[in-house]
Amino acid sequence: MNKVAVTKNVQEAYNSQYDDRMTQWRELGARYKSRNIIAVTKGKKFAKVLDFGAGEGSILKQLDDHAAFEKLYAVEISDSGIAQIAERDIKSLVEVKKFDGYTTEYADNEFDLVYCSHVIEHVEHPRLVLREIKRISKAQVFEVPLDYGKGLPQKTEHFLAYGHINIFTPAIFKFLLMSEGFRISEELHANTPQEILEFNWYENMKLKKSLKRRILAQLLSNKARLARLVFGREKANEFYSSSYTCFTEKSGELTIF
Structure with a gap:
């Protein structure tokens, strides 16, 4: 049986994905992802922590020190x-390795924590990723x-453009x-913060600033909170x-039938 790896076209897309044009955008997002x-x-402490799918290292930098x-x-x-991770001054970073997207060379339970932030939505075989993370970790984040919503089929090209x-x-x-045998002990539901929405609109999409868009950003960043009052x-x-974050630990193996 052939070893599963990221397909060639996906690999090529991500090889050139992380350039300086989007650095500020990713740094802004990483502030909130690390907070989550x-x-x-x-408040738990972890001696050995792995970022599974680290991108250009913006979350690593936020967690440093x-x-x-x-x-x-x-x-x-x-x-x-x-290359971008190597250029960062991340004092607590021991090593960064290139991998095939699914398997690592680490031992069973080698890490006290493995976190995987905004990666699963990009991978072709999510269960294989989860099984490898489970194998090498004692706890996970x-x-x-959360992209599901009304008119989803019509938004296919939009989501594919983000990978x-x-x-x-x-x-x-x-x-x-x-x-897959994970037990969820803590979870967090959040909306995209106002400053991230506005940065995307004005810097990435080059939309004109307006009072209407500012009010819309305020409403969208509090969408779930407002919905709780009604639903x-x-x-x-x-x-x-807009996003779901959880802390998990292993509870057993996949069992069906």
């Missing part, structure tokens, strides 16, 4: 991402964007995790959040 990791780990994460490691599929080939709701992602917490979290 810290929030769901609830944080007391809860002593030694940082990273694996990444793209040459451009690894996952974060995925999103898997679509999740919190319930769908939780089922995926639990069916209740469960429905609001499921259908009006």
